[in-house]
Each structure stands twice: as C-alpha cells, then as structure tokens.
Amino acid sequence: MKAIVQERYGSPDDLELRELEKPVVGDDDVLVRVRAASVHPDVWHVASGRPYVLRLMGAGFSRPKHQIPGTDMAGIVESVGKNVTRFRPGDPVFGETIASHQWINGGAFAEYVAVPQDLLALKPDNITFEQAASVPTSGYIAVQNLRDPSQLRPGQTVLINGAGGGVGTLALQLAKSYGAHVTAVDSTRKLGMLRSLGADEVIDCTQEDFTQLGVRYDLIFDVPGNHPFSACRRALKPDGRYVLIGHERFGASGKRVFGLIPHFLKLIFLSRFVKQLRGPGIRMPTKKEAMAVLRELLEAGKITPIIDSTYDLGEAREAFRHMIEDDIQGKVIITALSANVLIRQSVDADVAGIAAIINEAAQAYRGVIPADRWHEPYMPTDELKKEIADGVVFWVAEQEGRLLGVMGIQDKGDVALVRHAYVAPTTQRSGVGTRLLRHVKGLADKPILIGTWASASWAIEFYQRNGFIVVPNSDRDRLLQTYWSIPARQVETSVVLADRRWMEAKARVSGTAERPR
Numbered sequence: 001m002k003a004i005v006q007e008r009y010g011s012p013d014d015l016e017l018r019e020l021e022k023p024v025v026g027d028d029d030v031l032v033r034v035r036a037a038s039v040h041p042d043v044w045h046v047a048s049g050r051p052y053v054l055r056l057m058g059a060g061f062s063r064p065k066h067q068i069p070g071t072d073m074a075g076i077v078e079s080v081g082k083n084v085t086r087f088r089p090g091d092p093v094f095g096e097t098i099a100s101h102q103w104i105n106g107g108a109f110a111e112y113v114a115v116p117q118d119l120l121a122l123k124p125d126n127i128t129f130e131q132a133a134s135v136p137t138s139g140y141i142a143v144q145n146l147r148d149p150s151q152l153r154p155g156q157t158v159l160i161n162g163a164g165g166g167v168g169t170l171a172l173q174l175a176k177s178y179g180a181h182v183t184a185v186d187s188t189r190k191l192g193m194l195r196s197l198g199a200d201e202v203i204d205c206t207q208e209d210f211t212q213l214g215v216r217y218d219l220i221f222d223v224p225g226n227h228p229f230s231a232c233r234r235a236l237k238p239d240g241r242y243v244l245i246g247h248e249r250f251g252a253s254g255k256r257v258f259g260l261i262p263h264f265l266k267l268i269f270l271s272r273f274v275k276q277l278r279g280p281g282i283r284m285p286t287k288k289e290a291m292a293v294l295r296e297l298l299e300a301g302k303i304t305p306i307i308d309s310t311y312d313l314g315e316a317r318e319a320f321r322h323m324i325e326d327d328i329q330g331k332v333i334i335t336a337l338s339a340n341v342l343i344r345q346s347v348d349a350d351v352a353g354i355a356a357i358i359n360e361a362a363q364a365y366r367g368v369i370p371a372d373r374w375h376e377p378y379m380p381t382d383e384l385k386k387e388i389a390d391g392v393v394f395w396v397a398e399q400e401g402r403l404l405g406v407m408g409i410q411d412k413g414d415v416a417l418v419r420h421a422y423v424a425p426t427t428q429r430s431g432v433g434t435r436l437l438r439h440v441k442g443l444a445d446k447p448i449l450i451g452t453w454a455s456a457s458w459a460i461e462f463y464q465r466n467g468f469i470v471v472p473n474s475d476r477d478r479l480l481q482t483y484w485s486i487p488a489r490q491v492e493t494s495v496v497l498a499d500r501r502w503m504e505a506k507a508r509v510s511g512t513a514e515r516p517r
Helices: 041-048 052-057 129-133 136-145 166-177 188-196 229-235 261-270 287-299 313-325 348-365 381-389 432-443 457-465 473-483 488-493 500-510
Strands: 002-006 015-019 029-039 072-080 092-096 112-116 120-122 157-161 181-186 201-204 217-222 236-244 307-312 331-335 342-345 392-399 402-411 416-423 448-453 494-498
Touching: 002 313, 015 313, 029 129, 029 313, 041 313, 072 112, 072 129, 092 129, 092 136, 092 287, 120 287, 129 307, 129 331, 136 166, 136 287, 157 166, 166 181, 166 188, 166 217, 166 287, 181 188, 188 201, 217 229, 229 236, 307 313, 307 432, 313 331, 342 432, 348 381, 348 392, 348 402, 348 416, 381 392, 392 416, 392 432, 402 432, 416 432, 432 457, 448 457, 448 473, 448 500, 457 494, 473 488, 473 494, 488 494
Parallel strands: 157 181, 157 217, 181 201, 217 236, 307 331, 416 448
Antiparallel strands: 002 015, 029 072, 029 112, 029 331, 072 092, 092 120, 342 392, 392 402, 402 416, 448 494
16 A cells, blocks of 8 residues: 655654555454545644654654554445444545544555554545545544533523634534534635635634733633733633633744643633533543534534645645645645556547546636627537647546546747646545646746636635735736737736746846735
C-alpha cells in the first residue's frame, strides 16, 4: 500500500510517500481502505514534535514511535478481526484511529489502516467520505465541551471565538441545534460562511475585539485562546461559562517545551475559585459514545462539515503547508481515492464521456449563466468536437476505465486558456479537480488564464486555493476582448483569474518590483 511516512520530527518536508505492507489486523480491529483523512492541528503537533513534552506522552522521544501520521479518516471496511461484531466488509465507516489522546501518529495517511471497532461508526449516506473524515477529532472536542444540552437552553447566548475552523464550525452548529443564539468570531473572509451555517451574529476579529464590546454571554467557546481569561471574563455573564480549546497557532506562540499545558493547569487551579471556569459536572463521553452522537447529528442534517480543500495522498506536504500558512475555512483533507487515478490526454473515444461530465457538472451553473447563454445540453457533442478541432486539448482523470473529471486547455500564443474544468458530481471534493489543474499547470510553459462567472463563487474559491489570482477589472476587460469571444454585455458578469507567471510578467512589463502575495 501507499502511505505517508515520517521518520523524524520537523517540517512538512520530512513527510515522504512510500510503499509499505498493509497493517496487520487484530482480533478486535477493522481493516479500512481509506478514502479520505483530515489534516488537523494535532497531526501537526506530532509531525513537528512540539511541544517537546508530547514526546514523553507516547509519541516517541527522539523520533516518532509510529511512522504513519493521521488520526481521522473515512473509508470502506476491507476485512474484520474475529471478535468484530459491529461491522462487515463493504461497510462505509468513519472515526479516529487511536483510542488515547491525539498526540501520536495514528496511521490514517495511508491506503489502509487498522482501527479498533469501538472507534468507528457507520458513515451516514448524506455526507461524503471527505466530510466524514473531517469530523472525528473536531467533533469529539465539540461534543465533549458542549455535551450537556441543559447547559444551553433555547435563547441562551453563545460566543464562539475562532468559529471558522474545523472545531468552530461544528461547535457553532451544535450550539444552534440546542436553540442557542450564537455569535461567531473569525476573520473577514469567513463571515459569509459562518452566516450560512446559522450564526445569528458575526464579529470580524480583524476589526473588533469581542472582549471590548460590552456584550455578555452565557457561554464563551474559545478555540484559539488569543485573549487572556481576564479579558474574556468581561464578556461573560456572572453565571456564564468559559471553555478554552487552545491553539498553538503552529508554533507561533513560541511555547516549544510545554505548549499551552501550563495555561490549562492554571485555569484548572482557578476553577476552584471561579465558577465560570467549571465544567458541566457530568461524565465525559467515551469516543464510542461521541461517535454515535456525531453520526446522529450528521444523519439528521444538524451539522454539516465544511471542507476547505482536498489534496492527493502524495501531496501531504502541500496539505500541511496550506493548513499552517493560510487562513482556511473548515478542514483540509487528504484523499486516497485519487492515488490510483490516471491523468492522461483525451482520445477520440473519450468525446462522449467528456460531454457527459460537462453537461452533468454544468448544472451547478444554472441560474448563474445568463438565460440567453444557457441551453440543453450545455455542451452538444458537435460543439465539443468543433472546439477540439480548434485546438482545445482535453485532459481527463480516469480510474478503472471511468472518467472522473475533464479539463480543456487552449494555446493562445503568449498565454494558455483553461476553457473547461469539470468534475463528475459523484467525485467532487475528492481532489480530482485539484490534481487535473496542477497537472495542466505543470505542462504549460506559459502563463495560464481562466475565465468564469462572477457569481460562481465556489469556482473562484477553488482556483484561488490553487494559486490563481483574480485580475483587476481593467485587465479583465482587455483580456476578455483579446482572448475570449463573448458579448460585450457579458464582460461585467465575468471574472478572469491568472496564475503567478502572468502576474509576474505584468509586474515586469509595468516596471514595478511588486510581487503578488
């Protein structure tokens, strides 16, 4: 099997894709063929070996005791041990791979992983494997700290600081399921997403400090811990409760030896005197119990996992860097589905399959594309053949003879245009689109431009996550007139994105040293 291997503590550059033997399945274990696994801060802790104290907590002192990272995954049961009664081969499952704390490697970043049966739950049919893989650790944290509905009666006020990450998005939805009035705090670009998840109010943390606004809450659920408790207490009602999750910000706190452990110990000591720091006073759920609760919430549609981006198994380094360096929304996912996906140039026999994927996936643009430009089918086969004759080269993603995605690119002399980019709806958020785009980018020896509809926010965000930049309107108008044949009235409803090579060339031509961020 293919797996990510970590032989020493350090940076994402120390992660390598290797061929290993499948894990041995114990009597109480389930062998899962992994479809998706999530990258989260606890995985970073083990990859970096920080804080150093975690090495004494089972991770391994000088190097990782277990070499394959990852703890949260979803996949298909391949086989079961002789004592397993809850699952059988073919079952879709999700869960954590380790029974103890998350500060050890759990083997999820591989094509196969052996998991104790009590850590798994059946995947609900209404969510994808990628969504399921994003839930276990973040969901357990949310359920563990919001486990008593009686503590959150309908109408009570909850503030979630850091609501746009993996834990925060689930905590927001869990609090709303209890009937709470939720205020979500995060950065500017995440506010729209937080409103869509049900937040009653949002606060832009780059513009306002919630501890200074004079509003008091029944509960503050603090994910990053970027304000001292003394400040947060100003925003708590006298009988309110403060819950700190704590985030090292990937080493930015500078606490390399003990991390946030001393801070948590201080709050535990203060809880003897400060009622706002005390827990609900009920037993913590086991992971088996928490997984059952999470499955019910997912199946009922009370929580919807948010996926920021997906990466191939072999792109684990890039997935880590994205989580560490960028302002992500929800979770970053590594998918093993596309590990055996073939990217190849299309042949004549692919035309019907390409047209089918374009026409099926293009339904997402219905209502975005002007009525006079929309027609059924969106891409007739004859029109597709004409585009190919005019120089549009299609690349396809194929698995076991089935087309999963297509991307058409056209050479325009000084630039290359991505004319079509579609993934089959059943394969969305599996990393196939990202892999196709990166393949095309790697082939092109010139800047790449992409045109799309201004209202297609999901498409724009996808390209931005993959390094493309929305060009200014003045450049957009010129580029559309030069390279695209579209009616003048359509210019204002269009967006053009460019890769860094185009931006750097533009900077050189204009004589400025400014570089794109």
